[in-house]
Amino acid sequence: MRGMDMEVIFQLLEWQNILVLVVGMLIGIVVGALPGLTPTMGVALMIPFTFTLGPTQGLIILGSIFCGSVYGGSIPAILFNVPGAPASVATTFDGYPMTRNGQARKALELSTISSVVGGLFGMLLLLFFAPVFAQFSLEFGPAENLWIALFGLTVIAAISDGSVTKNLIGGCIGVLLACVGIHSITGTPRFTFGMESFVGGFNIVAVLIGLFAFPQAINILEGLKNSNSNNKNTYSFEPSSIVASFKTIYRxxxxxxxxxxxxxxxxxxxxxxxNIASILAYNETKRFSKDKASFGKGDPRGIITSESANNAMIGGALIPLLTLGIPGSPTAAIFLGGLLIHGIWPGRSLFVEHADTANLFMLSMVVAQIALLVIGLALIRYFVKLSSIPAYIMAPVILSFSIIGAYTMQNSVFDVYTVVGLGIVMYLLQKANFSAAPIALGFILGPIAEEGLLQGIQVGKAEGSVWTYFFTGGWNIALSMLVVITILASIYQAWKQRKPKSEYAQRNHIRFFSVPAMVWLGIVILCAISMYWMIGLPPQQKWFPLFTMLAFVILAVIEYGKALYQPNTDISSWKPSSIWFLIVLVCILSSGLVWIGFYSQVFLLLMSVASFAKWKRWIEVSWLRISSISILFTAAMYAIFTVVIKVPLPYAISLF
Known part of the structure; x- marks a missing residue:
């Protein structure tokens, strides 16, 4: 046995395998760092290129891309508040505040080291205990999935600062967005309003880009007016050392x-x-912390727990895949296709008929974490420089990657419209002190909870008792208790945030006609009408969204009650500004993919933002520099996406 293990190690250390591993890691980091290019897409795009490789090298490059892309998603999450991958959503909570505090380098170091430690933890368990954990994963059925999803939904109130009710309303919005499209149980369309584009529902990548990337680009545009003459980010970078970051994690x-x-x-x-792993880990770390107030303000613990969780997930997702043929994540499902293409069937036969290949692959995933540590730490000095890119360049760049990232997932222009429309709405919601994270979490967990509920009801009826199916068994009891505890904690948190009675006593009248009160009253009426309309839907289609809308109404009534005693704040304080013209122009250009073509769109976004800022005298840049940057970046995008990756993109529609 030891001789065979040494033989596998020597085979892994051959230069061809090491080269394939390093190349895959670099590709994965780039894919993860570009908003919209998810780990799933990165693995899927590389599968055709593995045809010319042997099974071993093909699996190594796919696995290293998987690892690199999950880590790469933390780079824009930390530097720009734009998660490069769905799993990096929780990293934005403390990563971006650290950048604003001048600790971008330290945040990236913490992310790299935590990713490697979490990845090693997952890979070592995969290497030594895969069969044991495979049996454990089989114990989770619809009931357990329901409680896991509900547990995730109940942490919404705690993952973001601000109003608990607004966080929960955001979660309801996310769940309702996920209800649009073909119902997973009945197979019939729901909430499509006769529009074919809605039948497929909202794509998760488009939703996340719309919630995080697009509003951040608009916020950068809004900051142009108050920037300095060179229009560079004003964050001061504090020195950091790798040794100090290791010590921080050790403590x-x-x-x-x-x-x-x-x-x-x-x-x-x-x-x-x-995405679920990192958000749940973030919440539990915050729950068991004595200093909860520091989370969301640049606490290193937020990055450590988020990045270690989403990288440990890789090893966990590969366990049911390799041992049972059941993918533990969307990327693992694509990875399964790569296995089958090379004639490798997962399961018991994998460790018997292809034992050498399986052992070499699992060992390569351990080595990949070491390679990630070296490559990641070596590149941090270059990553940090990205945050010094002038805002008049960075905003169009984020918009360009947002557009192509949304389009290439399904080659759908509707996904681009989703990004723009949802991005504008999220930008406005941010003005009213709403957070994007609860909406994203509701969108991700809503379908899992609904499927678990409906499938569990069917299984429970077949077994004789629905109640017994959901509330018996060790995991069901433990998870349901966690849900109850979290709900009680949310109620306590909301109670702590209440205004003192003396503050209400000072107000001499109720503001029925204030702007916030009128807005919330309109929302309550609209939700009530929607609930009345939902009653006519088939039972399996209506119960989950109906209960979600009921929660929405209750929470909106609470916010309406608050607004009656508050002055005209939030929405009513917005003032017209010249920047709104630029925001409207950018939104129109971002929506014009099929009319002007992608590359014309990229060029016009760069030119229009820079030209407007120069016209308003917010920046002092020559026309030659503006034109050169616009042409060079557009050419680079063409080289990457058309020449290298060969992504089919729409060109301008002919008018003749």
Whole structure:
């Protein structure tokens, strides 16, 4: 046995395998760092290129892309508040505040080291205990998936600062967005309003880009007016050392253990994924922390737990895939296709008929984490420089990647419209102190909860008792208790945020006609009408969205009650500004993919933003520099997406 292990190690250390691993890691980091290009897309795009490689090298490059892309998503999450991958949503909570505090380099170092530690934890468990954990993953059925999803939904109130009710309303919005399209149980369309584009529902990548990337680009545009003459980001970068970052992580073992453990646990649950793992780990780390107030303001523990969780998830997701043929995440499902293409069938036969290949692949995933540590730390000095790119360039660049990232997932222009429309709405909601994270979490977990509920009801009826099916068994009891505890904690948190009675006593009248009160009253009436309309839907289609809308109404009534005693704040304080013209222009250009073509769109976005800023004298840049940057960046986009990747993009529609 030892001789065979040494033989596998020597085979892995051959220069061809090491080269393939490093190249895959670099490709993965780039894919993860570009908003919209998810790990799933990165693995899927590379499968055709593995045809010319042997099974071993093909699996190594796919696995290293998987690892690199999950880590790469943290780079824009930290530097620009734009998660490069769905699994990096929780990293934005403390990563971007650290950048604003001048700690971008330290944040990236913490992300790299935590990713490697979490990844090693998951891969070592995969290497030594895969068969044991495979049996464990089979214990999770519809009931357990329902409680996991409900547990995730109940942490919405805690993951973001601000009003608990607004966070929960955001979660309801996300769940309702996920209800649009073909119903997963009945197979019939729901909430499509006769529009064919809605039948397929909203794509998760388009939704996340619309919630995070597009509003951030608009915020950067809004900041143009107050920027300095060179229009560069004004963050001051504090010096950091790798040794100090290692010490920081060493002093916070709880964050690392919670992140790695939950990441591995959630990764083994089929269909869960790193986005759920990282958010749950973030919440639990915050829950068991004595200093909860520092989270969301640049606390290193937020990055440590999030990045260790989403990277530990990789090993967890590969366990049911390799041992049972059941993918534990969307990317693992694409990975399964890569296995089958090379004639490798997962399951018991994998470790018998292809034992050498399986052992070499699992060992390569351990080595990939070491390579990630070296490559990631070596590139941090270059990553940090990205945050110094002038805002008049960065905003169009984010918009350009948002557009192509949304389009290439399904080659759908509707996804681009989703990004623009949802991005504008999210930008306005941010003005009213709403957060994007609860909406994203509701969108991700809503379908999992509904499927678990409806499938569990069917199984429970077949077994004789629905109640017994959902509320018996060790995991069901433990998870349901966690849900109850989290709900009680949310109620307590909301109670702590209440205004003191003396503050209400000072107000001498109720503001029925204030703008916030009128807006919330309109929302309550609209939700009530929607609930009345939902009653006519078939039972399986209506119950989950109906209960979600009921929660929405209750929460909106609470916000309406608050608005009656508050002055005209938030929405009513917005003032017209010249920047609105630029925002409207950018939105129109971003929506014109099929009319002007993608590359014309990229060029016009760069030119229009820079020209407007120069015209308003917000920047001092020559026309030659503006034109040169616009042409060079457009050419680079063409070289990457048309020449290299060969993504089919729409060109301008002929008018003749």
């Amino acid at each position: 916070k073992p709880k964050s690392l253990l919670i992140g790695s453990g939950l990441g591995m646990f959630v990764g083994m649950i089929p269909g869960a994924g790193g």
